[in-house]
Amino acid sequence: MARPYVVLSVAVSLDGYIDDTIPERLYLSNDRDFDGVDALRADCDAILIGAETVRRDDPRLWLRSEQRRAARVAAGKPANLVKVTVTRSGDLDPAAKMFHQFIEAGKPLVYTTIEGREKLGDQLDAVAAVTAITDTDFWGTLLDDLGHRGIERLIVEGGTQIHTAFLSAGLADELRYAVAPLLIGQADAPRFVQPADFPGGSRRRLEFVDATVLDDVVVLRYLPKSTRSIPTGQSVTR
Template structure:
């Protein structure tokens, strides 16, 4: 069996952990420098994955924007832009989305029910792959490995990030933290409630801390984690 791809989760959040606000216009959490950083990460990957909710809300193209980076990919024998992947349980994707009309190879992972609904309408636009009765992200990664995908960038949304972290399937988490507060319970959050491996006592490794303009960049390695074993409480009072 081919090795699963290296999975990198990429996300921009507010200080209070939101991906967006609840308004009709997308809240831009990144700054121009950070958008360029994300473009560089995209250019270094073989495929980019998003969920159906992100496609419907943001209608992204998911392309490498830099001419120089696209040229470097071509010179290295790679496609101009990474493969684009959508995940949808119900198969309800509008074929007019920009996702389907820009870039090269496109895959849609779905269920048997979703495939029956979307295969016809997406014919000629994307390959539709059924994962059976439900979305099995481990099986999805196995399939991408067989297709030669070595490095996968996951760009959201919250349900997708939650599924990868809850399934212990993420190798790296790049989190850009914007200096804004959303504070609206109607807005989408980075993560949903889930049974995460190890629970709150498992600590990710903080591999790097950086700054991109007014945005803080945190790099975590989710699998390099150890549970607390010292028996000490989480919040220690300062001795008087």
């Protein structure tokens, strides 16, 4: 089976952060951008986040739109996506919302290492399907397994380590990059990516697709596997 088409989706501040260090959750997006992400989710088969995002935000990972859920059911799909998370440490709470809410597509999937599987033991077995990856190509093997499970389109929503891993391994097909009019300025706050050896290095220009203005948020789309340039004067959709 082919690997799924991978879309990275992220919202960042003007200075490149995806969150701050205040305990209360920071919402970088606005209502129109949230709806755009919801539409993107509806076109995918699975959604992936890292264990740190599970611990920090405890998201439900559902489709907000009742109409989109209904449209998926009418098309013979589950109302919500297959949920996927990755943990190397095995530090996951079986009471997390992603394991119990909106799981029409079946048990959420957890990918981990041998060490992580040993730490988890059987504590997630009742609420998730846990797979320990032994291959050195961790992320490629993960995508192969998702492909075998029938996942054709995967949306990846972070956090920092996950986005860095997919981009540095050259596994992201598309990047949806929403820029919010905020300045975080906190040195310990998480950024979009960490330092890494990205394909092509610092001089490689990713292919720009389009830009959409959603009130005070600007959404940029790129194709990370391509370097074909777009002519100057590309229109901006408002």
